[in-house]
Amino acid sequence: MSQGVEWSLHACLNLAWAHGAAVTATRLAALNDLSPTSLNKQLQLLAKAGIVRSTSGPAGGFVLARDPSAITVLDVVEAIEGSAGAFRCAEIRQRGPLPASGRTLRNPCAIAATMARAEDAWRDVLASTTIADLSATVEGQVRGVPVAVRSWLTAG
Amino acid sequence: MSQGVEWSLHACLNLAWAHGAAVTATRLAALNDLSPTSLNKQLQLLAKAGIVRSTSGPAGGFVLARDPSAITVLDVVEAIEGSAGAFRCAEIRQRGPLPASGRTLRNPCAIAATMARAEDAWRDVLASTTIADLSATVEGQVRGVPVAVRSWLTAG
Numbered sequence: 279m280s281q282g283v284e285w286s287l288h289a290c291l292n293l294a295w296a297h298g299a300a301v302t303a304t305r306l307a308a309l310n311d312l313s314p315t316s317l318n319k320q321l322q323l324l325a326k327a328g329i330v331r332s333t334s335g336p337a338g339g340f341v342l343a344r345d346p347s348a349i350t351v352l353d354v355v356e357a358i359e360g361s362a363g364a365f366r367c368a369e370i371r372q373r374g375p376l377p378a379s380g381r382t383l384r385n386p387c388a389i390a391a392t393m394a395r396a397e398d399a400w401r402d403v404l405a406s407t408t409i410a411d412l413s414a415t416v417e418g419q420v421r422g423v424p425v426a427v428r429s430w431l432t433a434g
Numbered sequence: 435m436s437q438g439v440e441w442s443l444h445a446c447l448n449l450a451w452a453h454g455a456a457v458t459a460t461r462l463a464a465l466n467d468l469s470p471t472s473l474n475k476q477l478q479l480l481a482k483a484g485i486v487r488s489t490s491g492p493a494g495g496f497v498l499a500r501d502p503s504a505i506t507v508l509d510v511v512e513a514i515e516g517s518a519g520a521f522r523c524a525e526i527r528q529r530g531p532l533p534a535s536g537r538t539l540r541n542p543c544a545i546a547a548t549m550a551r552a553e554d555a556w557r558d559v560l561a562s563t564t565i566a567d568l569s570a571t572v573e574g575q576v577r578g579v580p581v582a583v584r585s586w587l588t589a590g
Contacts, residue, residue, distance in 0.1 A: 279520040287545045288526055311529035351548055364435040364520060370444055373467035376586055381576055388571040389443045392507055396559035403552035415544040420537055430532055 282320045282358045285312055289321065290354055290409045291416070292431065293330060294346040295424040299432045300332075300339035309430065320358060327357035346413060352404035365393035438476045438514045441468055445477065446510055446565045447572070448587060449486060450502040451580040455588045456488075456495035465586065476514060483513035502569060508560035521549035 289306050303318040321340055324330040331343040342349065367390035371378040378387075386394075416423050445462050459474040477496055480486045487499040498505065523546035527534040534543075542550075572579050 279522070281522065281524060283521065283549075284524060284526060284545065291545070309530045309532065310526040312526065351545075351552075365439065366435070366437065368437060368440060370440060370466040370468065374465045376465065376582055382579070385575040388568045388575075389440065389447070389507075391571075392560070392563045392568065393439075396507075396556045399555040399559050400552045403555050404548070407548045412544045412548065415547075419541040419544075423538070426532055 279355075279359060282316075282323075283355055285310070285317055286320045286324055286354050286358050287351065287409075287412070289317065289340075290324070290329065290342065290346075290349060291412055292427055293340060293342045294409050294413050295427040296341070296431045297428060298341055299428070300337060300341050301431045302339040305431060306340065309427070324354065324357050327353065329353055329357055342409075345410070347408050347410035349409045350405050351407045351409075351412070352401055354409075355404055363394065363397040365390070365397065367393070435511075435515060438472075438479075439511055441466070441473055442476045442480055442510050442514050443507065443565075443568070445473065445496075446480070446485065446498065446502075446505060447568055448583055449496060449498045450565050450569050451583040452497070452587045453584060454497055455584070456493060456497050457587045458495040461587060462496065465583070480510065480513050483509065485509055485513055498565075501566070503564050503566035505565045506561050507563045507565075507568070508557055510565075511560055519550065519553040521546070521553065523549070 288310055292306055292309060293301060303321050304314045306321075307314040307317040321330060321332075325332060325340075325343075328343055329349055330340045332338065332340050367387060369387065369390075371387050372383070413424060444466055448462055448465060449457060459477050460470045462468075462477075463470040463473040477486060477488075481488060481496075481499075484499050485505055486496045488494065488496050523543060525543065525546075527543050528539070569580065
């Protein structure tokens with residue numbers, strides 16, 4: 279999994295804390311000492327997925343396109359990494375001198391089915407956690423983080 | 435995830451069906467029309483993890499090192515891919531002008547914690563499925579597959 283996932287989740291959290299104020303990629307990147315060019319590429323992927331949108335003009339930048347409670351961690355991960363699972367089944371059971379065929383092929387390969395069940399379990403956790411949940415967790419740990427971040431992001 | 439995972443799971447299943455008869459990497463590879471050299475590399479990783487062992491001599495080859503009911507899918511996946519999760523947290527919250535510190539760092543980053551929960555859910559599914567379970571599933575789908583595979587593997 280690329281580091282873009284971590285960057286993008288932090289960016290979404292920071293944009294949630296910006297409360298609708300548009301923030302440039304450069305300023306968002308500076309907050310976590312990231313490459314602005316690289317972060318901008320991730321933000322473009324998030325925009326393509328309808329998670330953020332960019333506003334133009336002198337005070338332009340990025341804002342969340344939806345309420346933080348309507349953006350799941352899975353949405354962000356899939357925006358960056360795509361929705362294909364990590365396990366790619368090449369159906370090698372159909373190859374060689376005893377190829378699976380007919381009746382066997384009406385069932386998914388037991389191996390692929392197990393890997394798919396595991397990936398579903400992984401997705402379920404990520405789909406049940408929103409950016410709003412992450413924000414609440416951070417604020418529960420240390421009150422004032424969202425306010426401090428918003429102040430810093432909008433002071434530029 | 436590398437295709438070595440799919441290859442290795444099929445190899446373990448085929449070795450389970452060989453019922454303790456030693457099978458060469460070449461013969462195992464031929465069964466699914468795979469590269470013997472590449473499959474041999476995976477088998478070496480499985481041997482290093484104590485999942486298979488090689489026997490020497492003219493009838494030498496690979497056998498499962500444990501009962502199929504004592505080898506989980508997770509064992510095989512981790513033998514090939516390692517046990518590090520797909521998500522690597524670089525703790526970017528500690529960087530930049532508002533670094534997390536002190537009280538905040540006593541808690542794991544909410545993002546990393548969520549990704550870890552998802553990976554635990556993924557691992558749980560793979561750890562609760564054994565090679566014996568996969569074998570039972572295949573035999574439940576089409577009786578006779580294990581016998582046919584054993585006959586072919588040991589006919590060489």
